Amino acid sequence: MIATKGLDAGYGKLQVLFDVNFKAEQGAITAVVGPNGSGKSTLLKAIAGIAKIFRGVVEIGGVDATRIAPHERARLGLAYLPQVKNVFQNLTVEENLRMAAYHLDSREYKERLREILEVVPIGGLLHRRALELSGGWRQMVAVAMALIRGAKYFMFDEPTAQLSPKFAEEVLNLVKKLAEMGYTVVLAEQNAKKALEIAHSCYLLVSGKVAYEGPPSGLLARADLAELYLGIKSI
Numbered sequence: 262m263i264a265t266k267g268l269d270a271g272y273g274k275l276q277v278l279f280d281v282n283f284k285a286e287q288g289a290i291t292a293v294v295g296p297n298g299s300g301k302s303t304l305l306k307a308i309a310g311i312a313k314i315f316r317g318v319v320e321i322g323g324v325d326a327t328r329i330a331p332h333e334r335a336r337l338g339l340a341y342l343p344q345v346k347n348v349f350q351n352l353t354v355e356e357n358l359r360m361a362a363y364h365l366d367s368r369e370y371k372e373r374l375r376e377i378l379e380v381v382p383i384g385g386l387l388h389r390r391a392l393e394l395s396g397g398w399r400q401m402v403a404v405a406m407a408l409i410r411g412a413k414y415f416m417f418d419e420p421t422a423q424l425s426p427k428f429a430e431e432v433l434n435l436v437k438k439l440a441e442m443g444y445t446v447v448l449a450e451q452n453a454k455k456a457l458e459i460a461h462s463c464y465l466l467v468s469g470k471v472a473y474e475g476p477p478s479g480l481l482a483r484a485d486l487a488e489l490y491l492g493i494k495s496i
């Protein structure tokens with residue numbers, strides 16, 4: 262589980278988030294939606310330790326992580342998956358994976374890799390350089406790296422932006438699979454419709470404040486919110 266309590270966060274002196282109470286449960290997808298600049302990425306970055314926390318608490322797996330460094334949050338099992346700069350471009354896919362698996366011996370690595378390739382379909386790309394891959398495949402490699410280092414909490418920051426519709430579908434299928442496997446998944450998305458289709462619960466951020474929290478069906482039924490902020494015709 263990932264949670265924030267009374268979170269105020271931002272950059273330098275700029276406050277972007279105001280009193281955000283957020284919870285992402287294990288084995289579920291929690292979507293974070295909202296208009297441009299509403300603070301979706303900032304919420305993920307504050308949880309990952311990249312944005313500045315002014316007030317409030319961040320919890321990762323029940324541990325208070327408010328004041329610990331990003332790499333220590335990663336050690337608690339947190340994976341922040343930005344859309345770009347998510348892998349080492351000059352290394353091959355296999356080298357990226359080996360780096361993420363530095364703590365495993367060769368036998369453990371092979372075993373773990375075999376399991377992960379059943380979930381993430383990158384077996385044919387192991388000897389390709391990461392920079393030769395499309396953005397969608399690089400996302401897949403980043404997920405495999407997080408899995409191989411033993412991450413339990415996955416935060417995707419706009420994973421489908423700039424992907425073809427077909428590849429966006431592939432990436433969202435992988436997101437669904439991770440939740441089914443019991444991982445905690447946070448999905449910040451510009452494409453609110455797609456995110457709400459697969460999410461179990463959701464948060465709508467407007468100007469850095471939570472304007473809705475609850476099941477996606479409840480948000481879609483709110484014409485005032487869904488149409489105004491997400492451009493989705495309510496049902």
Ligand SMILES: Nc1ncnc2c1ncn2[C@@H]1O[C@H](COP(=O)(O)OP(=O)(O)OP(=O)(O)O)[C@@H](O)[C@H]1O
Nearest residue numbers: 272275277295296297298299300301302303304451
């Ligand atoms: N590194 C930064 N330094 C200063 N301000 C920033 C930084 N990153 C984002 N901001 C500002 O914080 C506000 C919220 O940005 P954020 O990226 O969290 O929004 P978002 O909801 O993810 O939007 P988008 O969908 O456009 O990515 C914006 O006003 C943005 O300009």
